[in-house]
Amino acid sequence: MFSRIKKYHFNPLITTSVLLFLICFQFSAKAQNTAWKPVSFEVINDYKTFTTTQYAHIFSGSKHNIVKLAPELKGLTGVELPLDKYKNGTNTPLQLKFKEPVQVLIGVFQETDNKEFLQSNAIENGNLILKNGVTITGLAPVNVYAIAYPKGTQTINPGKGLFAILGVVKTSQKLEFRNAELPDGKLWNPTYIVEGFSDEKPLFEIIGGENKAVIDEGMPGTEDIQGGFEGGRVVKVDDTYHMFPTERAGEKGVDYYYDRVKTKIGHWTSKDAIHWKRESTIYQASGVYAVTEDDNPMNDRRSAIWSYMPVFNEKANKWYGYYLAYTVHKEIEPNHSFGRIWRCESTVDGINGIGGPYKDMGIVMEPGLDSQPWEGRQGVASFFPYKVGDKYFGFYSGAYPFSSWADYPKKSGKGWFVALAESNSLEGPWKRLNKGLEPIKTIHPQFVENPIVSQLPNGLYIAIFDGGPEGWGHHLPNMMGYSLSKDGINWGEARYLPIETKVDKWWDIMRTPLCLIPEGNDVYTIVYNAIDLKRRFHPTGMVKIKLNKDVMESRLKELK
Known part of the structure; x- marks a missing residue:
């Protein structure tokens, strides 16, 4: 980076300004890509949780796993939802208990007009924070929304159809929008079983x-x-x-x-x-x-x-x-x-x-x-x-x-x-x-x-x-x-x-x-x-x- 500045013989004042801009930009980008801090919560339903990381198994009754994710999400705690029941609307509504006000991070699949999937226009009071933020095997690109919930037991029901619960963070956690530019999960098709990251016990x-x-x-x-x-x-x-x-x-x-x-x-x-x-x-x-x-x-x-x-x-x-x-x-x-x-x-x-x-x-x-x-x-x-x-x-x-x-x-x-x-x-x-x-x-x-x-x-x-x-x-x-x-x-x-x-x-x-x-x-x-x-x-x-x-x-x- 610095050798390029020398190569083009910039004016010293301009050079200093450019360097300060680049340093600030890099610091901001690094801060923005730092993992968000998880908040503990209790699952009222009989649903399992998972750590949001590579290979995480996010839906019960499926082979779908995370293959790529924005670094901000790494280490958060998600909830493993039953795939088919959420697709056909027969699921028991998810209930979570919070000790403080929080933001729940919802993954929405970019499947336009597909009734099996939650549509982004159905989400109320949610903010898009990560575009193309997660890649899940066999599924469409994932946009991540933050939805605020108060303290206490809450029903997490942003709308009909399948979505992913990727984590819970504090209300004070600063969430800035960016496009993570992660690839389409349908490129990883067919889906496959990762040992230790599925419904079955590993051999x-x-x-x-x-x-x-x-x-x-x-x-x-x-x-x-x-x-x-x-x-x-x-x-x-x-x-x-x-x-x-x-x-x-x-x-x-x-x-x-x-x-x-x-x-x-x-x-x-x-x-x-x-x-x-x-x-x-x-x-x-x-x-x-x-x-x-x-x-x-x-x-x-x-x-x-x-x-x-x-x-x-x-x-x-x-x-x-x-x-x-x-x-x-x-x-x-x-x-x-x-x-x-x-x-x-x-x-x-x-x-x-x-x-x-x-x-x-x-x-x-x-x-x-x-x-x-x-x-x-x-x-x-x-x-x-x-x-x-x-x-x-x-x-x-x-x-x-x-x-x-x-x-x-x-x-x-x-x-x-x-x-x-x-x-x-x-x-x-x-x-x-x-x-x-x-x-x-x-x-x-x-x-x-x-x-x-x-x-x-x-x-x-x-x-x-x-x-x-x-x-x-x-x-x-x-x-x-x-x-x-x-x-x-x-x-x-x-x-x-x-x-x-x-x-x-x-x-x-x-x-x-x-x-x-x-x-x-x-x-x-x-x-x-x-x-x-x-x-x-x-x-x-x-x-x-x-x-x-x-x-x-x-x-x-x-x-x-």
Whole structure:
């Protein structure tokens, strides 16, 4: 700011005036955006309260949650109203008891002439204080009104239809109008369940972890990795964690996009999932760009290598690895195209042969006659096998779908999907279940990426996965998610883990969980990748969660 003033050589008197104006403006803006102080009150009805913050669940009988809010509202106490009853007018009128005169903050949805929602013209004696002040998943933009109420028990009934009670503040609290310019909640559609912020009890409690990245730029082992990490898997053998991440290696002095092309699969070890040592390189991609726009053998089909998944084969007594190899085109989105899944084997037998070296055994899944248009230009974009009874199933994915094969090879849409393949052995052959006609949309209809499957103590299958970014033009949960299955084939609706409620949020975009490792006493370790948009290097983090066994048993009964 000050360097700009010097640059334009302002007159000193004008400069002083400008500086004073800017300082006063900044002070005023900061004061205005300071959280308002909550006032205690008593709810006469049998309605729950909530703390007005990110992920707050504001309506009972719904999945709607706050994803963004003006800072003035943070930390206030709201009231959880029954969604359907307020929409159809069968609700019990809300009654609150105040010890002093107050202002109740009402969120009004900008749904013009929709009888299910409170209309702003029905509000009497209310002042608009925040335009576009809250973003709630699946719902229209929210304007916030302040309505004054005297001391005593009061019926809060500003008009017919659904509204939100976002907080209560003192009559003396200074409330100045501004447009918070928060986005439309309908961009976050469909709505989703945030673990710990819904009507149901959470399966997992976030109990802590590292408040900063555990592998970051400049740490030993990262010297030749320009862009950090994304995807892969962590397993624990005896007392040692083994991580096989995709290293966005790139080259020094070359544009950051090349970090995603010239990749490596590294092998790292740790005794505590916090302090890591790089052991070796398992695979190195060629980094050579395609010369044609289609899936042509003239192109290097191992230009980029991603998503290495180690799996121990007890029958063969050795580690297998499954990984993804791409063709990379410089101009056509997605640049990573026509994915193929390779299988490799450790040349060292036994559980301790996890470090390899590994030898390639061939391709187990690829674009072909049984591919479907939903797999899209990205092709088979990930693979994870797991055992169910005497059979094996494997999650495989596709992205940037074609509406039909007439759109091949360049006209792709958006969507990140998974489906199942089946086999009688880990070696294959692998066949697309139900010929791959439809992806699994019960988990989430638009985005599921890199699922890793394990089993909970009661036999439930659990898939933990990348839930999709809130960024790059996408409005997705921006949290890692999980899905449960009773039979390993039919998968339930996703729940998302808001780990930043217990761990300092050092990232902008949450990416891929690499594991769900049981540590005893119902505690699990998750190692994950995430992105700080201010930096080229994508670090790795760690968090601990605790399983609620009572909830686990109730979920088992709920699943068909």
